[in-house]
Every structure is written in C-alpha cells, then in structure tokens.
Amino acid sequence: MPSTPPAQPGQSFAEIDTPALLLDLDAFERNLVAMAAFSEAHGIRLRPHAKTHKSPEIALRQIAHGAVGQCCQKVSEAEILVAGGVGDVLVTNEIASPAKLDRLAILARSAKIGLCVDHADGVREAAAAAARHDVVLDVMVEIDVGGRRCGVAPGEGAVRLAEAIARSNTLRFAGLQAYHGAAQHMRSIDERSEAIERAGLAARNTAERLAQAGLECPVISGAGTGTYELEAQSGIWNELQCGSYIFMDADYARNRQADGSPFRSFEHALFILAGVMSKPVPDRAIVDAGHKTASVDSGMPVPFQREGAIYTKPSDEHGVLTGDPVALPHRGDRVLLIPGHCDPTVNLHDWYVCVRGLHGPDAHVEAVWPVAARGALT
Numbered sequence: 001m002p003s004t005p006p007a008q009p010g011q012s013f014a015e016i017d018t019p020a021l022l023l024d025l026d027a028f029e030r031n032l033v034a035m036a037a038f039s040e041a042h043g044i045r046l047r048p049h050a051k052t053h054k055s056p057e058i059a060l061r062q063i064a065h066g067a068v069g070q071c072c073q074k075v076s077e078a079e080i081l082v083a084g085g086v087g088d089v090l091v092t093n094e095i096a097s098p099a100k101l102d103r104l105a106i107l108a109r110s111a112k113i114g115l116c117v118d119h120a121d122g123v124r125e126a127a128a129a130a131a132r133h134d135v136v137l138d139v140m141v142e143i144d145v146g147g148r149r150c151g152v153a154p155g156e157g158a159v160r161l162a163e164a165i166a167r168s169n170t171l172r173f174a175g176l177q178a179y180h181g182a183a184q185h186m187r188s189i190d191e192r193s194e195a196i197e198r199a200g201l202a203a204r205n206t207a208e209r210l211a212q213a214g215l216e217c218p219v220i221s222g223a224g225t226g227t228y229e230l231e232a233q234s235g236i237w238n239e240l241q242c243g244s245y246i247f248m249d250a251d252y253a254r255n256r257q258a259d260g261s262p263f264r265s266f267e268h269a270l271f272i273l274a275g276v277m278s279k280p281v282p283d284r285a286i287v288d289a290g291h292k293t294a295s296v297d298s299g300m301p302v303p304f305q306r307e308g309a310i311y312t313k314p315s316d317e318h319g320v321l322t323g324d325p326v327a328l329p330h331r332g333d334r335v336l337l338i339p340g341h342c343d344p345t346v347n348l349h350d351w352y353v354c355v356r357g358l359h360g361p362d363a364h365v366e367a368v369w370p371v372a373a374r375g376a377l378t
Contacts, residue, residue: 005351005368013355013363018275018334019289021349023247024358025366027269031246034266035228036065039240042232047071047090047221049243052343054373055352056084058246069112071241075100076376082111084372090114090221092177092241094122094142094150100378101129105137114138116177118152123164123171130170138174139165140221143206145199147181154202159209166215175219178203179241184226185251185298189258196230204236225266226255246270249342251298272301272337272345273353274319282325287335290314294337295344301337311337347374 006020016022039046048062049071059070059081069088072078078089088111095101095115107113108130117123117139130137141161144151152158158176165173183195199222207217221239223231228245231237244252247270255263274289291314294301301319303309308324321328321335329335339345354367 003350005353007353007365007368009365009367011365013358013365016273016353016355016365018273019287019293020273020353021346021351021371022271022273022336022358023352023354023369024267024269024271025354025356026358027267028246031248031266031269032061032065035242035245036067038228038232040066044232044237045219045239047239047241048246049092049224049241050077050081050089050373052243052346053246054080054346054371054376055369056081056086056372057352057369059084059086062246068239071243072373074373074376074378075103075107076378077373078107078113079103080373080376082107086111088112090116090138090140092116092142092179092221094118096122096125098125098129101125102132105129105133105135108135108137109133112138114140114174116140116142116150117161117165118142118144118150120161120164123161123168127168127170130168135170137171139171140174140177140219141165142177143202145178145180145202145222146183146195147179149181151177154206155209158206159213159215162210162215162217163213173215175217175221176203176206177222178220178237179222179224180227181224184224185255186226187254187256189256192227192255193230196227196234200231200234200236207236225252226263229265244342247339247342247346249298249345250300250302250338250340253302253338254299268304268338270339270342270346271304271358272339274335274337276321276329276331276333276335279328279331283322283328285321285328285330287311287319287321287337288317289337290316290318292316293345293348294319294339295341295348297344298341301339304336304338306335346371350374
C-alpha cells in the first residue's frame with residue numbers, strides 16, 4: 001500500500017517532509033521540450049523509456065510533446081501505462097513466459113502492443129498467445145549490437161526470425177530493436193562514437209539483408225540519453241528510446257563532450273530532498289537518506305550546489321556528508337541530492353513531489369504524482 005505523500009499541492013518547499021523524491025517541474029519541462037525539438041529537427045521518432053519514470057503522468061506529457069508512445073521493460077509496467085491512458089507501448093525486453101505473453105495479448109485488445117524476440121521459440125510462443133486471444137502483436141527482432149546482453153546475432157539469424165514473424169497470421173514484423181546499453185555510459189565521446197558506429201553497421205547490414213529477403217524493416221529502434229545524437233545523425237535509426245533525459249542523474253553528468261566538458265544537453269530535474277538529522281562534529285553531517293532512498297549502483301548521490309560536500313557511507317536509513325565544514329549543512333537543514341542512477345532510485349519511492357520554482361524564493365508544491373509502476377517486476 002502506498003505511503004502517505006511527503007507533501008500536498010499548495011505547500012511551500014519548507015513544508016515538504018523528508019526524505020522525498022522531488023521533481024523540478026521547470027527543468028523537467030525544459031528537458032521535455034529540448035528532446036522533442038531535437039527529434040523533430042532530425043525527423044526521427046521518439047519513444048521514451050518508461051523504465052526511467054514508471055509514471056503514466058510523465059508518459060502522457062512526453063506524448064503530448066510528440067512522442068509516438070512508450071517503451072517499458074516489464075509486462076506489468078505496460079499494463080499500468082495502458083491503464084493510465086497510454087495507447088502505444090513496446091516491451092523492449094525478452095519474454096519467455098506463456099503467462100506473461102497472455103497478459104500482453106489481452107492488453108493488445110485496448111492498445112497497440114509490441115514486443116521483442118531473439119529466438120525462434122519466442123516467435124512461436126508470441127504467435128500462440130496472440131492466437132489464443134484473437135489479436136495481432138507487433139514483434140521486433142532484437143539484435144545484439146555490442147551490449148552482449150539479449151539479442152540474436154545481426155545478419156542471417158535475425159532475417160530468419162523476421163521471416164518466421166512475417167509468416168505468422170497473428171504477428172506483424174515491426175522492425176529491429178538495436179539498443180546498445182553499455183555505450184550510454186562510456187565517458188568519452190570517442191568511445192561512444194566508436195561503439196555506435198559499430199552498432200550502426202550491424203543494424204544497417206541486417207536491414208539490407210532483410211530487404212534482400214523481401215522484408216520491409218519499418219523501424220530501427222534504439223538509442224539512449226548518452227548516445228541519442230549519434231543514432232539520430234547516423235541515418236540508420238529512425239526511433240529513439242531515450243529515458244533518463246527527463247531527469248539527468250549524476251552518472252550521465254559524468255559523460256564528456258568532444259571538448260572534454262561535462263555532458264550538459266539536459267538539466268538535473270530529479271532530486272532527493274534529505275533532512276539533516278545530526279551533525280555530531282563540524283566535518284560530518286548525517287542525512288535521513290540512505291540505501292532505501294537512493295540507489296548507489298552507479299555511484300553515490302551528489303549534493304547539489306554544495307561544492308566541497310561529499311555524500312558517503314550510506315546505510316539503510318542514513319547518509320553521511322563529509323568534507324569542508326563550511327560547505328556542510330547544519331542540523332535541521334535540508335539538502336538536495338542528485339541521484340547517481342535515476343531509474344532504480346525512482347523505484348524506491350511511492351510519490352513524485354513536483355515543485356515549481358524549486359531554486360527560487362517562492363518554491364512550492366504544484367502536484368504530487370504516484371510512481372504508479374513502482375515494484376512492477378513481472
């Protein structure tokens with residue numbers, strides 16, 4: 001059962017209880033506009049990834065800014081998105097469960113639903129589920145473009161899967177899933193460019209072989225916040241699956257541009273608001289945000305606009321700020337922390353506290369949105 005929200009609309013910033021997951025609405029909206037403008041300028045579809053936000057509220061705002069639909073990783077996420085009004089969802093994960101495929105097929109009665117396969121058994125299982133529920137499912141062939149995770153090898157193996165999909169009466173071949181996840185966090189632009197160039201060659205070669213086999217490949221989908229510019233400029237991908245751009249976590253901020261400067265295409269819009277509950281010595285402050293508040297798989301949260309303060313040594317309910325005593329807050333103060341990895345951090349919270357004018361004197365709570373797909377793991 002969801003917890004009581006840490007704030008209510010209309011409250012001042014000072015009235016928000018801690019710890020809380022804060023969304024800076026102004027920065028968030030600028031990020032929405034920036035990515036929408038980029039995709040429009042490059043004539044490329046935008047299908048943002050909902051695994052980042054797990055929220056129909058956010059999904060519908062992305063769609064209002066031109067997105068064609070949403071991606072997600074789990075069937076349960078797709079169910080929550082569709083129940084929240086999203087009409088086009090692609091599950092970008094492999095599904096090897098008849099029960100899950102039945103749920104997807106049922107969902108296809110009320111929305112456009114797509115899924116990915118990388119094995120002949122996946123084609124047969126999806127076709128059987130679609131037949132059981134009298135629907136047609138869009139199916140993309142996932143190819144391994146360098147991530148060494150899911151995906152059939154590019155080339156002939158992918159063509160054989162696409163042919164099997166095309167022969168089915170209950171499936172529709174929708175294109176190629178060509179996402180290089182590992183490339184998103186390669187720090188230098190040269191590393192990212194090289195990885196995406198190799199991925200593009202694999203995707204282009206597969207599309208050419210599909211054409212030789214008489215199969216149209218309507219969509220080549222992929223890309224993320226770390227590499228989207230490269231995919232868009234390649235002339236190969238025609239759909240972007242970026243997710244984290246709406247929030248911009250601390251890990252993405254460690255990527256570097258060509259001149260060595262930090263990756264700054266988008267603004268930090270997601271924060272953890274933490275309260276200082278103890279300051280036993282001048283160079284140590286204890287906040288009420290630990291492992292149960294912030295994921296640290298991609299590094300620790302970063303104190304926002306507190307040069308010289310370092311977040312360290314989290315335990316279940318505690319985080320330690322150390323460093324320059326001048327930079328550290330006092331007992332009773334509140335601190336904004338930039339999550340190291342936004343996706344799993346969001347999944348730890350029940351609510352987004354949406355703040356207008358966050359960094360100004362009139363900061364206030366404009367809305368509170370549920371993290372509706374929190375814990376949607378099946």
